[in-house]
Amino acid sequence: MSETAIEGNIEPAAVASYLSRHPDFLADHPELADLLVLPARNGPATSLAVHQMRGLREKNVELETRLRELSTIAGENEALMRRVHGLMLALLGAGDIEETVRSVVRRLTEDFNSERVRLVFFGDLAGLPDEPWLLRESRGSAGLPEFASFLEHGDPVAGRLAQEKLHRLFGDEATDVRSAALMRVGRDAMLAIGSADADRFHPGMGTLFLDMISTTVGSAIERARKVA
Secondary structure (H helix, E strand, C coil): HHHHHHHHCCCCHHHHHHHHCCCHHHCCCHHHHHHHHECCCCCCEHHHHHHHHHHHHHHHHHEEEEEEHHHHHHHHHHHHHHHHHHHHHHHCCCCCHHHHHHHHHHHHHCCCCCCEEEEEEEEECCCCCCCCCEEEEECHHHHCCHHHHHHHHHHCEEEECHHHHHHHHHHHHHHHCEEEEEECCCCCCCCCCCEECCCCCCCCCCCHHHHHHHHHHHHHHHHHHHCC
């Protein structure tokens, strides 16, 4: 029987089925990789070997890109850890409540490049400075109905806030705030950071460092209250 006759009796589906059941076929017959030709969407057809080489190169490029991204993220996280550590050390060295809250705002502004920082205290606490970044709500958390859900759960929140919330926190500067982070600090206080960058804080970002800042600042405020 001639080769042509044999080829005529073999269905392409049978060949495909055989190869799918024997994925190592080309490993046993590497010379065929140079004979097989694959169609290309753009440009001339290429051999299977060339096609595989291109695929490997593309995967290598993707892996290198991913590694660079991971390296960048690792570097950013390390820098954030150093800043949180610096904040912790500064607050450990603070004395009374005024020095504590001033250290919080100064560190967040200088080390974390925070454009707008607000500390909101519920009730009347002696020793707090009279500053635009410090807000008092004598009625307690009940005086902030806009933040009822946030205060109930207590978990950090990041993203775009409704205008009434922004206005309550940032006043006339609210129109310049395009994203913000909220943290519950201590028993009766809330920390807000606002940014003109809409992507600085977003719901999809991790809240690990916000949790760390919240815990650090909250612990320092509680300690200062006991000292007072």
